[in-house]
Amino acid sequence: MSDILSVEGLCLSFGGHRVVDNAQFSVETGSITSLIGPNGAGKTTMFNLITGLLTPQAGDVRYRGETLQGLKPFQIARRGIGRTFQDPRVFPDMSVLGNVMVGLRQRGEGPLAALLQRRAVERETQDVKARAEEALDRVGLLDRAGDRAADLSFGEQRFVSIARTLIGRPPLIMMDEPTVGLDKAGLGKLTALLNDLVQRSGTTILVIEHNMDVVMSMSKKIVLLVEGKVMASDTPAEIRKHRNMVEAYLGRRHLAASH
Ligand SMILES: Nc1ncnc2c1ncn2[C@@H]1O[C@H](COP(=O)(O)OP(=O)(O)O)[C@@H](O)[C@H]1O
Ligand SMILES: [Mg+2]
Structure with a gap:
């Protein structure tokens, strides 16, 4: 199997402090890779480097063999990398459907391009709407499409933000701690969705995750980041063999079901 993304010797310092240190x-x-590590290890910073929100001081990120260096976040999104953030980031007063439709506009697609051609706009809006409904269906929230986003639970808002990413049909989805704040049902729903995205749509997923049960059960590969350095990058079976090392870095509670 080929690699869709490779991180090569990435470095970033904040005020002289190395936050990402020669990471590779x-x-x-077409698989799930989990990025794990203690708080402050540099996981979110790594995501910001990959998606162009931060510029590395050294190193490269290659997507499908091509460098992403110098590209703006929206250009990287258009290449095919979708992302969800730690907080759901919904617009509370907008409808659930509207919140998902925003996902295409943020990528620079949709009606704006054809502002002067009303019919084209109407057609395009219908298409965007249909895609938003499809994305909502996928996360099990189609029946809430007309509700205000603020009326949804925190967990449901998380799924709205995931649907917003799905509408762009990105081949690679990066998720920053998607299970935080979900109850047991939400957790089951999320892992089923991730597995379904991989198996049914051939999507590749890179996820920052703390729940080691989730990580161990769904990942093809686990990348352990500590103080900005990649300490291990291996299959769950191999990572399990280094349980002591992982426990030392993450603390025991992370190897038990923590959520
Ligand atoms: N914009 C920033 N300016 C200065 N320091 C930052 C900034 N963003 C993150 N950091 C620091 O970088 C380190 C890694 O943070 P982060 O990537 O958020 O870790 P993680 O997601 O693994 O918990 C932390 O020490 C954090 O305080
Ligand atoms: Mg983080």
């Missing part, structure tokens, strides 16, 4: 790992096409 790859993400295999």
Whole structure:
């Protein structure tokens, strides 16, 4: 299997402090890779480097063999990398459907391009709407499409933000701690969705995750980041063999069901 993404010697310092330190790992096409590590290890910073929100001081990120260096976040999104953030980031007063439709506009697609051609706009809006409904269906929230986003639970808002990413049909989805704040049902729903995205749509997923049960059960590869350095990058079976090392870095509670 080929690698859809490779991180090569990435470095970033904040005020003289190395937050990402010569980091190297790859993400295999059509599988789930988990990025784990203690708080402050640099996981979110790594995501910001990959998606162009931060610029590395050294190193490269290659997507499908091509460098992403110099590209703006929206250009990287258009290449095919979708992302969800730690907080759901919904617009509370907008409808659930509207919140998902925003996902295409943020990528620079949709009606704006054809502002002067009303019919084209109407057609395009219908298409965007249909895609938003499809994305909502996928996360099990189609029946809430007309509700205000503020009326949804925190967990449901998380799924709205995931649907917003899905509408762009990105081949690679990066998720920052998607299970935080979900109850047991939400957790089951999320892992089923991730597995379904991989199996049914051939999507590749890179996920920052703390729940080691979730990580161990769904990942093809686990990347352990500590103080900005990649300490291990291996299959769950191999990572399990280094349980002591992982426990030392993450603390025991992370190897038990923590959520
Ligand atoms: N914009 C920033 N300016 C200065 N320091 C930052 C900034 N963003 C993150 N950091 C620091 O970088 C380190 C890694 O943070 P982060 O990537 O958020 O870790 P993680 O997601 O693994 O918990 C932390 O020490 C954090 O305080
Ligand atoms: Mg983080």
